[in-house]
Amino acid sequence: MSDSLLDVRNLRMYFYGSSQVVRAVDDVSLSVREGEVVGIVGESGSGKTATALSLIRLLPPNARIVSGEILHKGKNLASLEETELRKIRGAEISMVFQDPMTFLDPLMKIGDQISESISLHQGKTSDLKVKVVDSLRAVSIPSPEKVLDYYPHQLSGGMKQRVLIAIALSCEPSLIIADEPTTALDVTVQGQILELLKTLVRKRRGLSLLLITHDLGVVAEMCDRVYVMYAGKIVEEADVSSLFKEPKHPYTQALLTAANSIYFVGREMVGIEGVVPDLTNPPSGCRFHPRCQYAMPICSEKEPILIDIGTSRAACWLYPKK
Amino acid sequence: MGGKEPSALANYVVRRLLEGIPVVFAVLVLNFLLIALYPGDPAQILAGQEATPQYLQQIRIIYGLDRPIYERFFDYLWAIFHGNLGYSFFFQEPVTSLILQKLPATLMLLGTAMVIASLIGILMGVEAARKPHSLRDGVVSAVSLLGYSTPNFWLGQLAILLFSVNLRWLPVAGMTTLTQQLGGLAYVADVLRHLVLPASVLGVYQVALIAHLQRGSMLEVLRQNFILALRSKGLSERSIVYKHALRNAILPVLTVIAFDISALLGGAVLVETVFDWPGIGRMVFDAIIAGDYPVITGTFVVVSIGVVMVNLVTDVIYALVDPRIHYR
Numbered sequence: 001m002s003d004s005l006l007d008v009r010n011l012r013m014y015f016y017g018s019s020q021v022v023r024a025v026d027d028v029s030l031s032v033r034e035g036e037v038v039g040i041v042g043e044s045g046s047g048k049t050a051t052a053l054s055l056i057r058l059l060p061p062n063a064r065i066v067s068g069e070i071l072h073k074g075k076n077l078a079s080l081e082e083t084e085l086r087k088i089r090g091a092e093i094s095m096v097f098q099d100p101m102t103f104l105d106p107l108m109k110i111g112d113q114i115s116e117s118i119s120l121h122q123g124k125t126s127d128l129k130v131k132v133v134d135s136l137r138a139v140s141i142p143s144p145e146k147v148l149d150y151y152p153h154q155l156s157g158g159m160k161q162r163v164l165i166a167i168a169l170s171c172e173p174s175l176i177i178a179d180e181p182t183t184a185l186d187v188t189v190q191g192q193i194l195e196l197l198k199t200l201v202r203k204r205r206g207l208s209l210l211l212i213t214h215d216l217g218v219v220a221e222m223c224d225r226v227y228v229m230y231a232g233k234i235v236e237e238a239d240v241s242s243l244f245k246e247p248k249h250p251y252t253q254a255l256l257t258a259a260n261s262i263y264f265v266g267r268e269m270v271g272i273e274g275v276v277p278d279l280t281n282p283p284s285g286c287r288f289h290p291r292c293q294y295a296m297p298i299c300s301e302k303e304p305i306l307i308d309i310g311t312s313r314a315a316c317w318l319y320p321k322k
Numbered sequence: 323m324g325g326k327e328p329s330a331l332a333n334y335v336v337r338r339l340l341e342g343i344p345v346v347f348a349v350l351v352l353n354f355l356l357i358a359l360y361p362g363d364p365a366q367i368l369a370g371q372e373a374t375p376q377y378l379q380q381i382r383i384i385y386g387l388d389r390p391i392y393e394r395f396f397d398y399l400w401a402i403f404h405g406n407l408g409y410s411f412f413f414q415e416p417v418t419s420l421i422l423q424k425l426p427a428t429l430m431l432l433g434t435a436m437v438i439a440s441l442i443g444i445l446m447g448v449e450a451a452r453k454p455h456s457l458r459d460g461v462v463s464a465v466s467l468l469g470y471s472t473p474n475f476w477l478g479q480l481a482i483l484l485f486s487v488n489l490r491w492l493p494v495a496g497m498t499t500l501t502q503q504l505g506g507l508a509y510v511a512d513v514l515r516h517l518v519l520p521a522s523v524l525g526v527y528q529v530a531l532i533a534h535l536q537r538g539s540m541l542e543v544l545r546q547n548f549i550l551a552l553r554s555k556g557l558s559e560r561s562i563v564y565k566h567a568l569r570n571a572i573l574p575v576l577t578v579i580a581f582d583i584s585a586l587l588g589g590a591v592l593v594e595t596v597f598d599w600p601g602i603g604r605m606v607f608d609a610i611i612a613g614d615y616p617v618i619t620g621t622f623v624v625v626s627i628g629v630v631m632v633n634l635v636t637d638v639i640y641a642l643v644d645p646r647i648h649y650r
């Protein structure tokens with residue numbers, strides 16, 4: 001694991017309510033290598049966004065990282081000082097969010113929103129404007145010199161998402177975390193944004209992408225490796241071809257069946273019976289057992305851990321330990 | 323698309339000014355009717371209780387009270403367009419020149435109160451919103467509630483008792499020390515010393531109001547998604563709050579402050595009276611006691627136009643700061 005750019009070990013992040021605790025990220029381990037596109041896939045409420053935000057500790061006041069390590073270039077982000085962490089956010093690790101409509105400051109010109117990042121991390125150099133124009137060009141925004149002076153409301157959703165990607169890229173980070181970057185966009189625009197992200201990772205040496213999605217089609221098209229997340233836990237890890245050819249965990253299998261039967265209502269995935277459990281009081285043993293067609297007595301008693309199964313890893317009692 | 327053209331802004335200002343005309347006209351009509359339809363003999367009101375019948379007759383002719391109401395209305399409009407707001411029998415001076423004399427003192431008082439109250443109120447509101455339900459937030463809310471519900475004439479008297487009479491730190495009343503002939507900087511310092519208490523007392527309500535509004539508006543903005551995006555860029559909380567969030571949160575506050583300017587003027591009447599501040603408010607108070615109607619209604623006209631102007635300026639600022647507002 002020494003070639004990992006990001007190495008997350010046994011991460012737990014809980015939300016503390018007035019009377020209950022939401023175990024949104026519960027013992028999650030994952031890694032991203034240099035130049036790799038890694039996916040996290042799972043239904044709504046499985047803790048994908050919570051995981052993403054934990055990685056650079058972009059958490060609301062009621063959230064706490066309870067335990068675990070987030071190793072990045074020799075630093076443990078889980079315990080790093082806030083001031084040190086700010087030097088990493090936007091510079092080393094940046095984020096692209098789900099709904100581009102609401103993630104730009106409505107009162108600030110596009111150019112200023114980009115140059116703000118660059119001057120924060122690289123200082124106010126004389127070629128600042130050139131760098132800003134370059135970042136807009138890098139995300140294929142037509143006539144970037146003009147767009148500099150636009151306000152967010154003057155751009156379409158797809159263009160806004162390109163601007164957000166330009167901001168994320170502007171300081172040449174080693175990792176971009178994209179949390180459902182296309183979910184809020186028109187179908188035709190979705191393809192363009194994904195294509196853009198893919199090209200960027202291919203072209204920029206040293207850039208990795210952690211892509212969060214609930215769309216297996218996106219995973220197939222974009223990712224090298226995938227983590228399947230369910231109820232705050234990773235239930236399967238596999239390279240993309242193994243995942244689609246031989247899904248190991250019954251949850252992954254169910255996701256694939258649902259995706260293949262193309263039951264999409266709006267953009268929500270349907271087709272797996274039941275819902276993601278309440279994370280304040282998750283089921284005992286394997287959290288998927290109440291919805292699992294192969295459930296055995298042990299599944300509700302003991303929690304399975306991730307074990308190697310061929311080229312994949314899965315946490316399921318169907319697979320006996322060697 | 324693109325930035326805003328200066329000519330578009332000019333157009334917008336002119337259009338908003340034109341929209342102000344009906345409002346001012348309505349004020350003038352109301353003002354006129356207030357005198358014309360006042361129960362009793364308007365000549366009696368204008369001349370005062372001890373007027374002789376001859377004097378009353380004279381008043382009727384001067385004011386044309388013997389002529390039909392629409393003729394009088396046009397005369398009244400004509401006079402106002404020529405800057406003639408009538409004559410004060412009590413002060414023995416034309417109302418226009420009275421108002422012009424007293425206006426600077428009032429503007430100084432209101433301006434000082436407003437600027438200081440805005441700075442303090444905005445700071446309090448922002449700091450409270452940064453940590454909702456913290457001790458800091460609780461203190462701001464309590465201070466805000468207290469300031470909101472304390473009558474300023476009472477607060478004024480209390481302040482005079484404490485700071486002027488007991489501690490003798492500040493002058494009791496007035497705008498200048500009458501017993502001394504001061505010049506230059508000494509004069510300015512003397513006026514400032516007189517200004518401290520009335521401006522503070524007048525500002526307390528505004529601080530309370532602004533802090534409360536700013537807190538709410540700031541909380542709203544800090545919940546928005548783009549704040550998360552700013553944090554993901556690596557910006558410090560302070561620059562997120564003061565550079566981005568404040569700009570977004572201050573606009574609604576500004577509008578309410580402008581709307582509330584009439585409450586501030588009402589407060590000024592009381593505060594000027596308590597502190598014997600030689601401004602419009604004090605003058606109106608004296609005029610009300612003396613039944614000096616031309617002064618009261620004349621001030622009403624001037625103040626109304628002032629309020630319309632303040633709201634216009636606010637709208638223009640709003641449009642300048644917020645690119646989403648189109649100059650329709």
Ligand SMILES: Nc1ncnc2c1ncn2[C@@H]1O[C@H](COP(=O)(O)OP(=O)(O)OP(=O)(O)O)[C@@H](O)[C@H]1O
Binds near residue numbers: 022044045049214279
């Ligand atoms: N601020 C918060 N306070 C308390 N609970 C929260 C908070 N944010 C999220 N949660 C809870 O954490 C759990 C995981 O949510 P998360 O947003 O990470 O899911 P997700 O996988 O990203 O889903 P989606 O596909 O809908 O984005 C959910 O049960 C959610 O209700």
Ligand SMILES: [Mg+2]
Binds near residue numbers: 048050179
């Ligand atoms: Mg999410």
